[in-house]
Amino acid sequence: MIERLISLSLRNRGVVLLLAAGLLVWGIFSIRASKIDAIPDLSENQVIVFTEWAGRGPQIIEDQVTYPLVTNLQGLAQVRAVRAASMFGMSFVYVIFNDNTDIYWARERVLERLNYAQRLLPAGLTPTLGPDGTGVGHVLWYTLHAPKLDLGEQRALQDWYVKFGLQTVPGVSEVASFGGFQPEYQVTVDPTKLTYYNVSLPQVLAAVRQNNNEAGGRKFEQGGTGYIIKTSGYIQDVATLENVPVLTRPGGVPLRLRDLGTVQMTGESRLGIFDHNGQGEAVGGIVVMRYGENADDVITRVKAKMTEVAKGLPAGVSFDIVYDRSGLIEESVANIKHTLLEEMAVVSLVVLVFLFHWRSALSILLQIPITIAASFILLNAFGISSNIMSLTGIALAIGVIVDNGIVMAENAYRNLALHQAAEEAAAGAPPGSSPGFSPAQTVPLSTPEPVHHD
Structure with a gap:
C-alpha cells in the first residue's frame, strides 16, 4: 500500500504539490480562526x-x-x-x-x-x-x-x-459585581411594642408589602382628551416608610410603623470587603x-x-x-512564536550544513510550515484553543518532523543507489568502474587460504 502511494505521488508530482499548497492555505486560515487563550480549559463539563x-x-x-x-x-x-x-x-x-x-x-x-x-x-x-x-x-x-x-x-x-x-x-x-454594599431600608421592630399593641410580625410584613406597590386605574376621556388614572405607592424615602399604617386603633388613630420600631437606610450584611492595593x-x-x-x-x-x-x-x-x-495571552503566544521561528531557523541551518544538497534540504524544510499549519486544522476540529500547552507541543514536534524528512531523504538516496548499481550490474559493468577497466581485471579483496591434507 505504501509503495503504491509513493509510486502514485511520484507519477503525479503536480497534484501532490497542489494538495500541499491547498493544505497550507487551509492551515493559514485555521490559524487566523483559532481560539487563543493563555491556559487550557481543563474544567469539568x-x-x-x-x-x-x-x-x-x-x-x-x-x-x-x-x-x-x-x-x-x-x-x-x-x-x-x-x-x-x-x-x-x-x-x-x-x-x-x-x-x-x-x-x-x-x-x-x-x-x-x-x-x-x-x-x-x-x-x-x-x-x-x-x-x-x-x-x-x-x-x-x-x-x-x-x-x-x-x-x-x-x-x-x-x-x-x-x-x-x-x-x-x-x-x-x-458580569459579577463585588465590593461596596447594596442600599436597603432596614426596619427594626421592638418586641415589647408588638406585644403592647397586640401586633404580630406577619402583620408588619404585610403592611410594608401592601404600601410599597403601584395600583392601576382606568382610562377616561374628557373634552376629547384621554386620561389614565394610576396610583404610585412606592416608598421613596425613610419618612414615607415610617408613616406606613399597620392597623387602625380604636378611635380611628392609625398605628404607624415608627410606633413599633425604628426605620433607617443602611446596607445589607456583608461577609467581606474588597480592598484594592491597600488603598x-x-x-x-x-x-x-x-x-x-x-x-x-x-x-x-x-x-x-x-x-x-x-x-x-x-x-x-x-x-x-x-x-x-489578554496580557498573559499575548506574552504566551509571542513567546511560543519566537521559539517556533528560532527552531525553524536552526533546523534549516542544520539541514543545509549536514545534507549539503539544496533540493533535499528544501523538501525537508517545506514540511515544517505545512505540518504546523495542518496541526491548527486539527486543533480547530477538536475544539482545542491555541494555548501554552498546545503551542509548546507543536514546537516540540518540529524535531520529529525534521527527523522524518531526513530519514525519508536518506532512504530515497539509498534506494536510488541500489537501483543504479543493479542497472550497472545488468549492463555488465561493475559499480563505479572507470573506462578501460574490465571485470577480468578485478582482484578479489581476500583470497582463501589453501587447505592442507595430512
Whole structure:
C-alpha cells in the first residue's frame, strides 16, 4: 500500500504539490480562526443549580432543598456525577456531564428536570442555573475609580448601569459585581411594642408589602382628551416608610410603623470587603466568558464596550482594570512564536550544513510550515484553543518532523543507489568502474587460504 502511494505521488508530482499548497492555505486560515487563550480549559463539563432560602440553616437546606434536587437530577442522560453543597441560606448542586456532551443540551435537560423537582421544594423557592461559563472564564476584573461617590452609590452605579452595559458584549456570560454594599431600608421592630399593641410580625410584613406597590386605574376621556388614572405607592424615602399604617386603633388613630420600631437606610450584611492595593475598599465587577469562546476576542470587545459605557458615567468616575488575561495571552503566544521561528531557523541551518544538497534540504524544510499549519486544522476540529500547552507541543514536534524528512531523504538516496548499481550490474559493468577497466581485471579483496591434507 505504501509503495503504491509513493509510486502514485511520484507519477503525479503536480497534484501532490497542489494538495500541499491547498493544505497550507487551509492551515493559514485555521490559524487566523483559532481560539487563543493563555491556559487550557481543563474544567469539568458541569451545570450549576443555585437555590437561595434566606435565614435557613445548613441542615434545613440539606434536607428540604439539596436532597430533593440531587435525587431528581441523578437520573439525567449522560450525567457522570452529581455533587452538592449546603450552607446557610444557600444550596449549590453541581451536575457533571460527560466531556463530549454539548453544554447547552445539558442545560436544557437540567431545566426540564427542575420543572418537576421544584414541586418537591418548599413554597416560594425557585432554583436557578448558574452562568454558562467555566472555572477559567474569569478573563477580566475591573474596579470603579470614583473618589466623589460613597460605596453604596458606586455599587448602585455598577449594578444598574455598568453591569447591564457589559453584559451585552458577545461572548460574555455574566458580569459579577463585588465590593461596596447594596442600599436597603432596614426596619427594626421592638418586641415589647408588638406585644403592647397586640401586633404580630406577619402583620408588619404585610403592611410594608401592601404600601410599597403601584395600583392601576382606568382610562377616561374628557373634552376629547384621554386620561389614565394610576396610583404610585412606592416608598421613596425613610419618612414615607415610617408613616406606613399597620392597623387602625380604636378611635380611628392609625398605628404607624415608627410606633413599633425604628426605620433607617443602611446596607445589607456583608461577609467581606474588597480592598484594592491597600488603598481602601473598591467596587467593581468580574467579566465571565461564555463556554467555548475566544478569550482574546472577548477581552477586546469588552474593552471597546468599556469605552462606550465610560461616556455615560458621572464626572470623575473611570474604569481601573485590575486583572486582564489578554496580557498573559499575548506574552504566551509571542513567546511560543519566537521559539517556533528560532527552531525553524536552526533546523534549516542544520539541514543545509549536514545534507549539503539544496533540493533535499528544501523538501525537508517545506514540511515544517505545512505540518504546523495542518496541526491548527486539527486543533480547530477538536475544539482545542491555541494555548501554552498546545503551542509548546507543536514546537516540540518540529524535531520529529525534521527527523522524518531526513530519514525519508536518506532512504530515497539509498534506494536510488541500489537501483543504479543493479542497472550497472545488468549492463555488465561493475559499480563505479572507470573506462578501460574490465571485470577480468578485478582482484578479489581476500583470497582463501589453501587447505592442507595430512
